[in-house]
Amino acid sequence: MNESLLRELVPVVIGVLVRRGADFAAAEDAVQDALVEAVRVWPDDPLRDPKGWLITVAWRKFLDAARAETSRRHRELRVESEPAPGPGESADDTLRLYFLCAHPSLTPASAVALTLRAVGGLTSRQIAQAYLVPEATMAQRISRAKRTVSGVRFDQPGDVATVLRVLYLVFNEGYSGDVDLAAEAIRLTRQLAVMTKHEEVAGLLALMLLHHARRPARTAPDGRLVPLAEQDRGLWNTRLIAEGVDVLQAALARDRLGEFQAQAAIAALHADARTAEETDWVQIVEWYDELVRLTGNPVARLNRAVAVGAADGARAGLAALAELDPALPRYTAVAAYLHERDGDPVTAARRYAEAARQAPSLPERDHLTRQAARLNAQLRS
């Protein structure tokens, strides 16, 4: 049985059920039930028409649930058992599902969970595993999210920026447990890019592809982080890089720049350098200037300081850093890095140790402690 094919069908089948008159929450439940049955039945009895099968079974599940609900309330069954002839599936349904699941009334965590289930076709258990929370907690988060959007009209167009934020969050979560969230985010963004020609969708897809291409080089076999400059570039996935660059160039050619395109352009410049020394830092600084202009994002300013340090020398980088708020996450780590490049290992070691204490993740803490240890060992000898 092909699980990825099944999952691609989930938003399509939800769309069909909604068009036949089911409300979104009930349709989504019915399709999940049908999925469970598909996983049970298919290994013994592979189907020639998976979509038709899923639609039939999901519709039956929906009717069963609706009947149970109706008889529970002692009301007349208002749903016909055979769907009225009418509009069938539409490519727009999947797009509408993206908008609905990223609706601004949802919190980011709810939007992420709902998108992974209704658009991605993951089960609550898989999503729970990926986010390291109990399954009941995740199931509850999803059903609350469904209640929140229950009044939203399915046929309303949404804002693509909200969808992109959700997909960006999913991608950044990486992978833990059985589910590769980064790969799933790429799949969902790719699918979105087919349905809409929005430049920033292409920009985000390019950004994801270019970062995903570096994943094999980003951690050493023993699990420690490998910084960009030290990565074995032979491990980078050239196919993904080529695709990312193509997608980005097509988007940039339309001349409607946005933050994801700018971030992807920076990633593309890194991907383009055969060695760390060949990196075109001057162009990277220019792209950071664009990014800061577009977003005013303090994290972009912090990354810009690193790029300035590489392009114009550590002193210039430290000067750029001095204009920023020291309470910014990873500020201390950037300061340590620039002080080392400025030839001040004593300050650098102290700031690295300080940065390690503030680190938000274990791999980062280990990495920063290791940097401090490396400098302290040099200073002792």
Add this chain to the structure above:
Amino acid sequence: MAKYLLLKHYRGAPAAVNDVPMDQWTPEELSAHVQYMRDFAARLEGTGEFVDGQALSPEGTFVRYDGEGRPPVTDGPFAETKDLIAGWMVIDTETYERALELAGELSAAPGAGGKPIHEWLEVRPFMAEHPPVIE
């Protein structure tokens, strides 16, 4: 089976025998330490005794209710706090003795000079969720 919490402290436990801050180790010593911790958890997963392991940031805040309609009061972090938890591992073992044995092994993780840290870990039994069915 019974669950035990192996508690690691930033502060509050008696000093370790091999008490050198991590940023004064060599990078190789750090690698050996991280590998030891990884292997330990993997081995307990293999024996069916691992439940959970988490690390905490050193900086925390104290919070308390301050009455109806008022935001909670926060305080800290306190530099002088005597006890500061760094992280934990939850294990599920046949006996208390086994829990002690495993805590001893975890305390032997290598530190400066590649020698065991001999760090003090606190072993705390979990309260059971239910009383036994057969009284």
